[in-house]
Amino acid sequence: MIYVSVIEDETLFRNSLTRRINRHPEFEVVWEAASGIEAIEQLSSSQVDVVFSDIKMPGMDGIKLLEQIRKDFGDLCIVFISGFPEFEYARNALRLGAFDYLTKPLEEEELSAVLERLRTNVSERRQHDAHSASSIQGDSVSWLHHVKQWMAVHIREASLEEAAERVNMNAAAFSRKFSAANGSTYIKHLTDLRMERAVVLLADPTHKIAFIAEQVGYFDSRYFTQVFKKYYQETPQEYRKRLEAKKTY
Numbered sequence: 001m002i003y004v005s006v007i008e009d010e011t012l013f014r015n016s017l018t019r020r021i022n023r024h025p026e027f028e029v030v031w032e033a034a035s036g037i038e039a040i041e042q043l044s045s046s047q048v049d050v051v052f053s054d055i056k057m058p059g060m061d062g063i064k065l066l067e068q069i070r071k072d073f074g075d076l077c078i079v080f081i082s083g084f085p086e087f088e089y090a091r092n093a094l095r096l097g098a099f100d101y102l103t104k105p106l107e108e109e110e111l112s113a114v115l116e117r118l119r120t121n122v123s124e125r126r127q128h129d130a131h132s133a134s135s136i137q138g139d140s141v142s143w144l145h146h147v148k149q150w151m152a153v154h155i156r157e158a159s160l161e162e163a164a165e166r167v168n169m170n171a172a173a174f175s176r177k178f179s180a181a182n183g184s185t186y187i188k189h190l191t192d193l194r195m196e197r198a199v200v201l202l203a204d205p206t207h208k209i210a211f212i213a214e215q216v217g218y219f220d221s222r223y224f225t226q227v228f229k230k231y232y233q234e235t236p237q238e239y240r241k242r243l244e245a246k247k248t249y
Contacts, residue, residue: 027050049076075171209224
């Protein structure tokens with residue numbers, strides 16, 4: 001089974017696309033999201049093989065979504081859908097490695113064709129991942145220590161693909177092996193590092209929130225704020241105000 005997510009702020013189109021994809025027996029839409037930020041949150045706990053996403057949505061747009069997915073979750077197949085041809089968006093999306101760029105209304109023949117190409121692509125990736133996983137050798141403690149040290153030093157630019165390359169694995173095999181050896185996922189460990197660094201940077205009142213978000217590896221400051229609030233139960237602004245209030249006593 002090939003697991004799919006659909007990210008679209010228009011409810012009717014999102015529901016329709018989900019039904020159409022689910023009619024194809026090898027594909028299953030396992031979750032939907034109405035925004036890019038919601039989608040990243042979902043991916044942190046429930047990864048998929050394929051993402052269908054609108055290119056223009058409120059909040060985080062499709063290009064920033066693609067950049068964050070590439071950085072944190074590796075080389076997922078991402079198909080963008082737009083209500084009308086937006087060539088600058090399309091060019092940027094394809095440059096960043098989008099699998100395809102489709103326009104609404106989406107004809108059934110066009111959807112079937114892209115699903116067939118996705119089926120072939122995912123099948124080939126899984127075969128490659130299985131081969132890579134079976135060929136991994138070495139002491140799990142030493143490679144894990146090495147990659148965690150690298151992540152701690154390179155929080156801003158750390159990506160799943162590059163972390164995997166540091167220990168000569170592909171991203172999918174690395175992600176599974178990291179979770180097994182560390183007891184938590186790669187993205188959970190990276191988020192811990194990002195949040196620890198963020199509070200250090202917040203202690204300097206001259207740093208803007210957008211600057212801090214960028215320094216700890218987030219392309220969208222609103223998404224950074226949401227992750228921070230979920231992690232610490234307060235926004236970065238609230239944390240900074242509380243820190244400043246303590247200094248006055």
